[in-house]
Amino acid sequence: xxxxxxxxxxxxxxxxxxxxxxxxxxxxxxxxxxxxxxxxxxxxxxxxxxxxxxxxxxxxxxxxxxxxxxxxxxxxxxxxxxxxxxxxxxxxxxxxxxxxxxxxxxxxxxxxxxxxxxxxxxxxxxxxxxxxxxxxxxxxxxxxxxxxxxxxxxxxxxxxxxxxxxxxxxxxxxxxxxxxxxxxxxxxxxxxxxxxxxxxxxxxxxxxxxxxxxxxxxxxxxxxxxxxxxxxxxxxxxxxxxxxxxxxxxxxxxxxxxxxxxxxxxxxxxxxxxxxxxxxxxxxxxxxxxxxxxxxxxxxxxxxxxxxxxxxxxxxxxxxxxxxxxxxxxxxxxxxxxxxxxxxxxxxxxxxxxxxxxxxxxxxxxxxxxxxxxxxxxxxxxxxxxxxxxxxxxxxxxxxxxxxxxxxxxxxxxxxxxxxxxxxxxxxxxxxxxxxxxxxxxxxxxxxxxxxxxxxxxxxxxxxxxxxxxxxxxxxxxxxxxxxxxxxxxxxxxxxxxxxxxxxxxxxxxxxxxxxxxxxxxxxxxxxxxxxxxxxxxxxxxxxxxxxxxxxxxxxxxxxxxxxxxxxxxxxxxxxxxxxxxxxxxxxxxxxxxxxxxxxxxxxxxxxxxxxxxxxxxxxxxxxxxxxxxxxxxxxxxxxxxxxxxxxxxxxxxxxxxxxxxxxxxxxxxxxxxxxxxxxxxxxxxxxxxxxxxxxxxxxxxxxxxxxxxxxxxxxxxxxxxxxxxxxxxxxxxxxxxxxx
RNA sequence: GCCACCGUAGCUCAAUUGGCAGAGCAGCGGUUUUGUAAACCGCAGGUUGCGGGUUCGAGUCCCGCCGGUGGCUCCA
Numbered sequence: 001x002x003x004x005x006x007x008x009x010x011x012x013x014x015x016x017x018x019x020x021x022x023x024x025x026x027x028x029x030x031x032x033x034x035x036x037x038x039x040x041x042x043x044x045x046x047x048x049x050x051x052x053x054x055x056x057x058x059x060x061x062x063x064x065x066x067x068x069x070x071x072x073x074x075x076x077x078x079x080x081x082x083x084x085x086x087x088x089x090x091x092x093x094x095x096x097x098x099x100x101x102x103x104x105x106x107x108x109x110x111x112x113x114x115x116x117x118x119x120x121x122x123x124x125x126x127x128x129x130x131x132x133x134x135x136x137x138x139x140x141x142x143x144x145x146x147x148x149x150x151x152x153x154x155x156x157x158x159x160x161x162x163x164x165x166x167x168x169x170x171x172x173x174x175x176x177x178x179x180x181x182x183x184x185x186x187x188x189x190x191x192x193x194x195x196x197x198x199x200x201x202x203x204x205x206x207x208x209x210x211x212x213x214x215x216x217x218x219x220x221x222x223x224x225x226x227x228x229x230x231x232x233x234x235x236x237x238x239x240x241x242x243x244x245x246x247x248x249x250x251x252x253x254x255x256x257x258x259x260x261x262x263x264x265x266x267x268x269x270x271x272x273x274x275x276x277x278x279x280x281x282x283x284x285x286x287x288x289x290x291x292x293x294x295x296x297x298x299x300x301x302x303x304x305x306x307x308x309x310x311x312x313x314x315x316x317x318x319x320x321x322x323x324x325x326x327x328x329x330x331x332x333x334x335x336x337x338x339x340x341x342x343x344x345x346x347x348x349x350x351x352x353x354x355x356x357x358x359x360x361x362x363x364x365x366x367x368x369x370x371x372x373x374x375x376x377x378x379x380x381x382x383x384x385x386x387x388x389x390x391x392x393x394x395x396x397x398x399x400x401x402x403x404x405x406x407x408x409x410x411x412x413x414x415x416x417x418x419x420x421x422x423x424x425x426x427x428x429x430x431x432x433x434x435x436x437x438x439x440x441x442x443x444x445x446x447x448x449x450x451x452x453x454x455x456x457x458x459x460x461x462x463x464x465x466x467x468x469x470x471x472x473x474x475x476x477x478x479x480x481x482x483x484x485x486x487x488x489x490x491x492x493x494x495x496x497x498x499x500x501x502x503x504x505x506x507x508x509x510x511x512x513x514x515x516x517x518x519x520x521x522x523x524x525x526x527x528x529x530x531x532x533x534x535x536x537x538x539x540x541x542x543x544x545x546x547x548x549x550x551x552x553x554x555x556x557x558x559x560x561x562x563x564x565x566x567x568x569x570x571x572x573x574x575x576x577x578x579x580x581x582x583x584x585x586x587x588x589x590x591x592x593x594x595x596x597x598x599x600x601x602x603x604x605x606x607x608x609x610x611x612x613x614x615x616x617x618x619x620x621x622x623x624x625x626x627x628x629x630x631x632x633x634x635x636x637x638x639x640x641x642x643x644x645x646x647x648x649x650x651x652x653x654x655x656x657x658x659x660x661x662x663x664x665x666x667x668x669x670x671x672x673x674x675x676x677x678x679x680x681x682x683x684x685x686x687x688x689x690x691x692x693x694x695x696x697x698x699x700x701x702x703x704x705x706x707x708x709x710x711x712x713x714x715x716x717x718x719x720x721x722x723x724x725x726x727x728x729x730x731x732x733x734x735x736x737x738x739x740x741x
Numbered sequence: 742g743c744c745a746c747c748g749u750a751g752c753u754c755a756a757u758u759g760g761c762a763g764a765g766c767a768g769c770g771g772u773u774u775u776g777u778a779a780a781c782c783g784c785a786g787g788u789u790g791c792g793g794g795u796u797c798g799a800g801u802c803c804c805g806c807c808g809g810u811g812g813c814u815c816c817a
Contacts, residue, residue, distance in 0.1 A: 112745060206812030207744025214814045218744045262808055318817060423817055457742050553817055641774040676778035690776050702777060
């Protein structure tokens with residue numbers, strides 16, 4: 001006997017070996033028709049699953065269930081894989097899971113699939129769906145399954161099987177068992193038959209490394225999506241189309257906000273006047289917040305000595321992601337290369353050919369420095385005589401990394417290279433270090449809209465969300481251990497404040513912690529303290545968050561605010577990071593109330609993150625229709641005919657003097673055309689001035705949403721705008737979007 | 742950086758098998774003096790991303806670069 005407990009609490013009894021499908025039919029034929037899988041004892045399983053003995057909680061998953069859609073998509077991945085295998089029999093299948101908006105299947109195939117192939121694949125898939133073949137599961141003992149896969153000669157499936165857990169492995173035949181139909185190693189579950197796939201589409205193909213490992217073979221990842229109903233697919237495609245219209249890369253240039261110019265360089269943003277205005281207003285908002293929270297503005301240069309970033313650790317750690325350093329002399333260039341080579345060889349190894357080659361180069365261009373470095377002869381500069389016992393020469397044996405690096409840095413004091421600044425923190429740290437600090441001065445909060453440059457990989461650069469030069473709304477807080485948590489909490493609050501002011505609600509909070517990778521610097525104790533402070537601060541905020549090991553910065557844990565763009569990609573915006581390590585690396589201190597030096601702790605934080613990225617997200621968030629206070633152009637005055645031009649000019653001047661960002665359209669177009677172009681430019685207020693307004697000394701106001709607010713006196717309008725701007729009134733774009741649609 | 746795809750006027754897109762580079766919008770000039778999402782007429786706009794090659798002939802085929810897009814990898 002099997003007892004089946006239904007969601008409503010009812011318990012039904014069945015003989016052993018009853019299938020889920022039979023149970024569901026007992027409940028009702030209508031339900032049976034709509035059910036594609038069941039959740040039994042918390043696990044989603046096939047309708048063909050048999051139950052025996054005990055009591056099982058069972059829930060039918062119908063087409064409206066999110067989990068059912070996932071099952072469908074997984075099944076559709078099989079249908080697509082079969083279609084591809086039928087068309088290109090050389091195809092080796094790798095891995096085909098459902099994902100958020102559909103599914104993909106990784107394949108290894110020498111023919112590159114192109115969008116033209118998609119139609120062929122879809123036609124074949126349609127045949128498979130039409131034939132309405134059942135998904136039939138069978139299981140083999142692990143060793144038999146492995147032997148079968150080895151025989152079939154697909155090394156990827158063998159690899160999958162080896163990684164799978166359990167004593168038995170399951171296969172799914174798209175057809176009856178033993179029918180010779182297409183089959184795949186698969187954990188399941190699946191829908192009952194291919195005919196249940198109501199609508200599908202092959203979306204795109206992209207490269208993907210096997211196991212995500214860049215050193216392994218690049219596979220083809222074919223993306224598709226599937227739904228139970230055609231209308232749902234159509235709605236999904238329409239939504240994608242709408243999202244593409246909101247894409248900042250399309251709207252930004254269209255609305256004249258920014259431009260990306262290959263002549264200037266990939267990933268380098270040119271902010272045009274309208275985009276710059278948006279940024280200017282955001283910076284204003286942030287400045288107000290910072291001033292009221294005790295931050296002090298600072299300014300630092302865009303370039304700094306390489307040694308600054310050797311000290312911070314950014315230069316060695318992120319070397320590949322930085323613009324190459326600039327050198328005044330070849331000696332400095334070669335010494336820097338030697339420093340890198342010493343760093344890379346590590347303590348275990350003796351000097352390699354790279355170091356020998358660099359020493360030879362040094363010898364050729366600067367015999368004096370070469371001699372000093374290789375023989376340890378007096379260099380004439382600061383090497384202190386009391387340490388003179390140790391030989392001050394470049395060591396070729398193992399175990400000398402620190403010694404060699406220190407030696408080279410000493411020589412680089414004469415003429416070091418410069419690095420385009422990849423981070424603001426080292427500069428802010430040197431401002432902190434420029435004077436003696438008392439515990440009474442702490443926290444010291446140094447803020448700057450600091451532009452940084454990072455050499456992002458060519459395939460990574462994208463619009464304004466991933467660029468090679470960007471401005472952080474950066475600040476660094478230097479505080480005592482005891483102040484740390486409150487400072488982090490204030491940063492979290494500040495970030496939430498600005499996000500909520502902008503009605504940016506759709507974000508998630510990620511707490512990035514360290515894992516066991518060796519990229520992290522500093523002691524375990526300090527990491528534990530920093531992680532505890534971060535965790536407590538975010539818990540205190542009451543926001544939901546996820547903890548993600550491996551997501552920390554190399555110097556400390558962090559809280560990231562992550563949003564999605566119009567096409568569903570996630571981007572980190574705001575960030576708050578606790579850091580015990582840079583103060584140590586730069587030997588920072590303050591004098592405590594015990595009159596002894598203490599080490600401060602740092603908080604790195606940027607509520608917007610990058611202004612480029614933040615503005616990109618805002619463009620998409622508002623679909624280019626910015627609230628009045630952010631709008632590059634707040635009002636356009638449109639004349640009905642030449643007869644009203646003079647008066648319109650007077651109103652225009654008055655508005656401009658009042659500080660409104662206003663434009664005058666007194667051209668020869670008709671009023672309808674002027675309204676259309678102002679509407680498409682997403683200008684919040686459109687002012688119509690014709691002979692009536694001239695006669696009445698009034699204006700007529702219309703919104704970009706098409707609402708006619710009627711006529712009023714110019715002063716009335718100005719006062720209303722002033723209030724709306726001053727309070728930074730920000731309508732929820734989700735609601736605004738509905739009225740414009 | 743890797744894999745794939747794409748690149749025609751400022752924008753959106755045409756151009757049969759390799760056979761005279763074209764349209765709409767935007768721009769400019771004129772006519773119209775207009776009342777809430779597109780008046781009319783005209784003009785101009787191009788080394789088809791760049792550089793090679795094949796061919797009698799290349800926007801179209803081949804090679805190399807540059808740029809963009811979608812993923813992968815990375816993201817202080």
